[in-house]
Amino acid sequence: MNLGKVVGTVVSTRKESVLDGIRFLLVRLVDTDGKETPSFVVAADAMGAGPGEMVLTAAGSSARQTTLTQNKPVDAVILAIVDTWDIDGKTKYTK
Amino acid sequence: MNLGKVVGTVVSTRKESVLDGIRFLLVRLVDTDGKETPSFVVAADAMGAGPGEMVLTAAGSSARQTTLTQNKPVDAVILAIVDTWDIDGKTKYTK
Amino acid sequence: MNLGKVVGTVVSTRKESVLDGIRFLLVRLVDTDGKETPSFVVAADAMGAGPGEMVLTAAGSSARQTTLTQNKPVDAVILAIVDTWDIDGKTKYTK
Amino acid sequence: MNLGKVVGTVVSTRKESVLDGIRFLLVRLVDTDGKETPSFVVAADAMGAGPGEMVLTAAGSSARQTTLTQNKPVDAVILAIVDTWDIDGKTKYTK
Amino acid sequence: MNLGKVVGTVVSTRKESVLDGIRFLLVRLVDTDGKETPSFVVAADAMGAGPGEMVLTAAGSSARQTTLTQNKPVDAVILAIVDTWDIDGKTKYTK
Secondary structure, eight states: OEEEEEEEEEEOSEEOGGGTTOOEEEEEEEOTTSOEEEEEEEEEESSOOOTTOEEEEEEGGGGGOSTTTTTSSOOEEEEEEOOEEEETTEEEEEO | OEEEEEEEEEEOSEEOGGGTTOOEEEEEEEOTTSOEEEEEEEEEESSOOOTTOEEEEEEGGGGGOSTTTTTSSOOEEEEEEOOEEEETTEEEEEO | OEEEEEEEEEEOSEEOGGGTTOOEEEEEEEOTTSOEEEEEEEEEESSOOOTTOEEEEEEGGGGGOSTTTTTSSOOEEEEEEOOEEEETTEEEEEO | OEEEEEEEEEEOSEEOGGGTTOOEEEEEEEOTTSOEEEEEEEEEESSOOOTTOEEEEEEGGGGGOSTTTTTSSOOEEEEEEOOEEEETTEEEEEO | OEEEEEEEEEEOSEEOGGGTTOOEEEEEEEOTTSOEEEEEEEEEESSOOOTTOEEEEEEGGGGGOSTTTTTSSOOEEEEEEOOEEEETTEEEEEO
């Protein structure tokens, strides 16, 4: 999984009909200090994530292993809201 | 999913026969400001996307989860035409 | 899919037996102007592609969606010979 | 598979319910000398790996081929604790 | 597939039990001249490859399409020992 921060929303009215009702969030990947990087992904939101929240995203076929995304043309999903992480025993992020 | 801009078309007459009738579009990936990057992908067009439109593409096995692409040797598909997106509460792109 | 140019052949006698009879071609990826890049992939040839031809390749599980490659340990396939492509209305490559 | 070093833990209470009880470890990728690189992945821990241990991780659908991760939205898993590796006949890492 | 050179072995006693008996080799990717690059992958050895041999590796779900790796958490496999390859009609590598 990747660590990322929810920074925005992508809106689309013309889309595959099976995607109706799925929110697409813009998630910017962060480094292990929580600092934003230039990389980002547009992910289906299976968690009701809000702006500024740190999340875990899964990619590829694993992104379809949620009730929300099953059998749908979705290759990235938010599967968890992150509370905290630590590196070498030091807390690097707390919600 | 990736954000990209439709910039061209790829034409092929000699191809896997199951691909007959599928349009292959050249989609240049954009950054979060909508600026074109050097990266691009050739994607099957499940949406009737037109030149200059911003789209969402899915890659890998997820690209085969549309009626158009099911069970076909296609690893990228356009699954939505983007209307707008915002970052940190500011609109970055409007169609 | 990726755009690439067939530049060579890889020969192997010791290989998974299900791969007998499959040609492995060396395909160099090109940019949108058709210029070769340092990146390349070795792809199973489902099309009878010849040296110098521009092709489309699919990667991952999608590479196994051809009669030639089904259920085989192949993660890249040539699925089309490219005739032409255009960018912003200008022809960038013609066979 | 990738070679990585366990450097931390990611904690999440709001997550896909099927992920309850799975530990998510922060694994920094290493080079062939065992030196840490900037790249990292958050992986489900199928092995009870501890901080500082070198591990092998698998990505994509292969990450779901363990009892722990089967059919779950997980795209990276720790599948082995590394004891040692050698390059060109020289030991580069020993636990 | 990728072209790589077998440069080492990774040893692990604590691992998913289905992986018992599978050799994990360290394969450094090479460029089209056969020169080693900094990139590498740890691959299951389905071919009995030896040190210094050039090999083809497959990644992702395709890595599980061999008798050795089927249904196992393995995302890279050696599927062929390379005898020779050529670029633009010139032999670049011979075993």
